[in-house]
Amino acid sequence: MSAVFDHVEFDHHERIIFAHDHQTGLRAIIGIHSTFLGPAAGGVRMANYTSMDDALTDVLRLSRGMSYKNALAGLPLGGGKAVLIGNPKTDKTPELMRALGRAIEGLSGRYLAAEDVGMTLADMEEIALETSHVFGRDPKAGFGGEPSPMTALGVLLSIKTCVRRFMGRDDLGGVRVAVQGAGAVGADLARQLGQEGADVLIADVDPARAQAAAAATGGQVVSVEDVLFADVDVLAPCALGAILNDTTIPALRTKIVCGAANNQLAEPRHGLALAERGILYGPDYVVNAGGIINVAYEVSGNYDAARVIEHIQRVPKTLERIFEEAADEGLTPDVVADRMAQRLIGQS
Ligand code: NAI
Numbered sequence: 286m287s288a289v290f291d292h293v294e295f296d297h298h299e300r301i302i303f304a305h306d307h308q309t310g311l312r313a314i315i316g317i318h319s320t321f322l323g324p325a326a327g328g329v330r331m332a333n334y335t336s337m338d339d340a341l342t343d344v345l346r347l348s349r350g351m352s353y354k355n356a357l358a359g360l361p362l363g364g365g366k367a368v369l370i371g372n373p374k375t376d377k378t379p380e381l382m383r384a385l386g387r388a389i390e391g392l393s394g395r396y397l398a399a400e401d402v403g404m405t406l407a408d409m410e411e412i413a414l415e416t417s418h419v420f421g422r423d424p425k426a427g428f429g430g431e432p433s434p435m436t437a438l439g440v441l442l443s444i445k446t447c448v449r450r451f452m453g454r455d456d457l458g459g460v461r462v463a464v465q466g467a468g469a470v471g472a473d474l475a476r477q478l479g480q481e482g483a484d485v486l487i488a489d490v491d492p493a494r495a496q497a498a499a500a501a502t503g504g505q506v507v508s509v510e511d512v513l514f515a516d517v518d519v520l521a522p523c524a525l526g527a528i529l530n531d532t533t534i535p536a537l538r539t540k541i542v543c544g545a546a547n548n549q550l551a552e553p554r555h556g557l558a559l560a561e562r563g564i565l566y567g568p569d570y571v572v573n574a575g576g577i578i579n580v581a582y583e584v585s586g587n588y589d590a591a592r593v594i595e596h597i598q599r600v601p602k603t604l605e606r607i608f609e610e611a612a613d614e615g616l617t618p619d620v621v622a623d624r625m626a627q628r629l630i631g632q633s
Contacts, residue, residue, distance in 0.1 A: 328401025
């Protein structure tokens with residue numbers, strides 16, 4: 286067990302649960318980082334991790350990120366995350382989902398699950414057959430549904446905040462934005478950017494998705510290789526984590542990085558590397574909080590989309606406070622955001 290406590294990403298996590306079910310082949314890790322502000326809420330991610338250590342690293346980083354995200358979004362929720370080890374295209378069965386549901390139920394509401402990469406609304410309904418501690422469920426039944434449109438809205442408002450601060454402009458007319466990933470969030474973000482008059486470049490490893498998103502926005506498809514290095518005003522990463530690293534940062538040609546992907550900085554020091562290149566970075570977990578805000582209203586038992594949107598409209602204020610403090614103290618926005626969050630969860 287010392288390997289877990291000594292893990293480089295272990296950071297005051299309250300509990301780490303390794304869940305296994307022989308019959309279904311369930312192998313999952315549930316990380317509960319903090320319940321200081323409320324039950325630990327965060328998505329379930331299913332991925333074909335190459336090693337158990339990769340899965341553990343992911344769950345530790347993501348669950349801490351959820352603590353910080355929920356705290357800075359002003360939600361009465363702590364931070365947690367679950368990773369399900371397996372290929373979401375070939376290994377998923379209803380029985381596997383139900384086994385995960387039983388593991389979540391065993392935590393008696395300390396962990397509240399929602400959808401993340403590799404999971405669908407249908408999967409959440411399957412999990413819900415075994416536990417009531419699951420959210421992001423079918424809107425037809427009065428739940429909040431897919432959180433991604435709300436995530437995209439929060440990213441759009443954050444991009445506008447960054448553009449106002451860095452470019453002194455209140456509108457996005459003609460602002461060039463490169464979106465990496467035309468999935469649930471990226472495609473919706475591209476659509477909203479298009480409506481605001483931005484020039485959108487979009488890329489996806491699935492060319493059909495990129496084509497469809499570009500067609501819906503009047504945008505342009507660019508290659509997966511080029512999207513990060515396009516000559517743009519804003520880069521909006523909406524696919525993978527760790528894309529801001531020693532290789533990519535020196536080659537970026539953007540003024541601003543502001544997107545939905547979790548854990549965009551490969552390592553904390555890359556926040557400074559961006560600042561040294563004069564690039565403004567909107568800390569990912571502040572920018573992408575729209576989805577969990579949606580979930581939080583569902584958890585409250587009183588889901589109301591209008592109130593969710595009202596809450597998301599507070600994200601720019603938080604971002605502005607972070608940028609102000611960072612400028613005043615000569616720190617980077619990611620460091621200031623972490624510090625604010627640590628104070629809010631009693632870990633400073
Ligand atoms: P998704 O799985 O629907 O979309 C991701 C897209 O990225 C897919 O279309 C995939 O083909 C594409 N992609 C993968 N590798 C790529 C690459 N190298 N270059 C270009 N495209 C690539 O996921 P979703 O829900 O849109 O989430 C996107 C990101 O935002 C993820 O990092 C997720 O963790 C994060 N996020 C999502 C939230 C949500 O509400 N869905 C909430 C907060 C964060």
